[in-house]
Amino acid sequence: MKTAQKIPHGRPRALRTPGGFSFRLEPRALIVVAALVVAALAASVVLIGTGDFPIPAADVVKTLLGDGNAGQEFIVNELRLPRVLVGLLVGASLGLGGALFQAVARNPLGSPDVLGLGQGATAGALVMIVLYSGSAAQVTVGALVGGLVTGALIYLLAWKRGVHGYRLVLVGIGISAIATAVNGYLMTKADFVDAARAVVWMTGTLDGRDWKQVWPLLALACVLVPLVLANARGLRMMEMGDDVSHALGVRVERVRLVLMVSAVLLTAAATAAAGPVSFVALTAPQLARRLTRSPGPNLVPSLCMGAALLVTADWASQRLFGDGQLPVGVVTGVLGGVYLLWLLVTERRAGRV
Numbered sequence: 001m002k003t004a005q006k007i008p009h010g011r012p013r014a015l016r017t018p019g020g021f022s023f024r025l026e027p028r029a030l031i032v033v034a035a036l037v038v039a040a041l042a043a044s045v046v047l048i049g050t051g052d053f054p055i056p057a058a059d060v061v062k063t064l065l066g067d068g069n070a071g072q073e074f075i076v077n078e079l080r081l082p083r084v085l086v087g088l089l090v091g092a093s094l095g096l097g098g099a100l101f102q103a104v105a106r107n108p109l110g111s112p113d114v115l116g117l118g119q120g121a122t123a124g125a126l127v128m129i130v131l132y133s134g135s136a137a138q139v140t141v142g143a144l145v146g147g148l149v150t151g152a153l154i155y156l157l158a159w160k161r162g163v164h165g166y167r168l169v170l171v172g173i174g175i176s177a178i179a180t181a182v183n184g185y186l187m188t189k190a191d192f193v194d195a196a197r198a199v200v201w202m203t204g205t206l207d208g209r210d211w212k213q214v215w216p217l218l219a220l221a222c223v224l225v226p227l228v229l230a231n232a233r234g235l236r237m238m239e240m241g242d243d244v245s246h247a248l249g250v251r252v253e254r255v256r257l258v259l260m261v262s263a264v265l266l267t268a269a270a271t272a273a274a275g276p277v278s279f280v281a282l283t284a285p286q287l288a289r290r291l292t293r294s295p296g297p298n299l300v301p302s303l304c305m306g307a308a309l310l311v312t313a314d315w316a317s318q319r320l321f322g323d324g325q326l327p328v329g330v331v332t333g334v335l336g337g338v339y340l341l342w343l344l345v346t347e348r349r350a351g352r353v
Helices: 027-048 057-064 070-105 117-131 136-158 165-188 192-203 211-230 232-238 242-247 252-274 280-292 299-319 328-349
Strands: 013-016 022-025
Touching: 027 057, 027 070, 027 280, 027 299, 057 070, 070 165, 070 211, 070 232, 070 252, 070 280, 070 299, 117 136, 117 165, 117 192, 117 252, 136 165, 136 252, 165 192, 211 232, 211 252, 211 299, 232 252, 280 299, 280 328, 299 328
Parallel strands: none
Antiparallel strands: 013 022
16 A cells, blocks of 8 residues: 555554555544553453453453463453453444434434334344244344334335435434334233243343353454444545535445445344344444544444443443443443433534424
């Protein structure tokens, strides 16, 4: 890669690849991404060492590198590492999905939590739990299908010579209300055992996650993350408006459809793996934007922020409440609710809501 032009230190740089593609390199954003990656990895090591059988961080690292004893290898590699990997992948998926929805909607409230994708995925999972007493795999498939159907409904109902942010948010709020009502009805039809199981799933938790949840999430991320980043340039131009984007050669509706489908898949897969973990998709992109101080969707910083937030919240849910462990969705819900109130007050003062 060659630098296209010399720009003073600290300013964004335009880089060009041998194939003719160019992209912006922002030093502050790179520093933020590196710091978030380090924070996520450090929190992961601490989280792996947390539990009924505590393991020092140095021993966790040694075990991950293959130098631990038999007991440590079983606890780390078989019991705790899959849970942490699911947390990282779910947080990254929600962070990236939230950034995509907010960029497409051009609204900081345009996240899967507000648009109803989590509620739709919950409805699919409850159908499998309540009506069919489905297995864990069937519940996962039901949540994935529910999220995809909800995303398709939102897109179709919001379509009118294109999809615009204001209409997308309003349709999403309506779909969310309908899905919430359906979920309440399904809960009234559940017996005691299925109701207890459903409540635990609806809270959002990483308990009991193993390698069966890791591999599908990892495979999906390996496909969707490069696809999203390949369309990031078009997404950045779309923030200037559809007419300007068309004039610059961006196929607006094609890019919007690809990115929305990717966001729906990321959110639905994350919900299927861990339940509807609240507010990570809302807060991660906003926090990333404030740290990078950069305009645009901030896709990679949002991805890294989501991963760091979720594993940190999972550690907090296990260590900060005495002997009682909370589902991670409770912690993210409380923190995200406070952040949402602050965001609404800020947007109201700015005259945007």
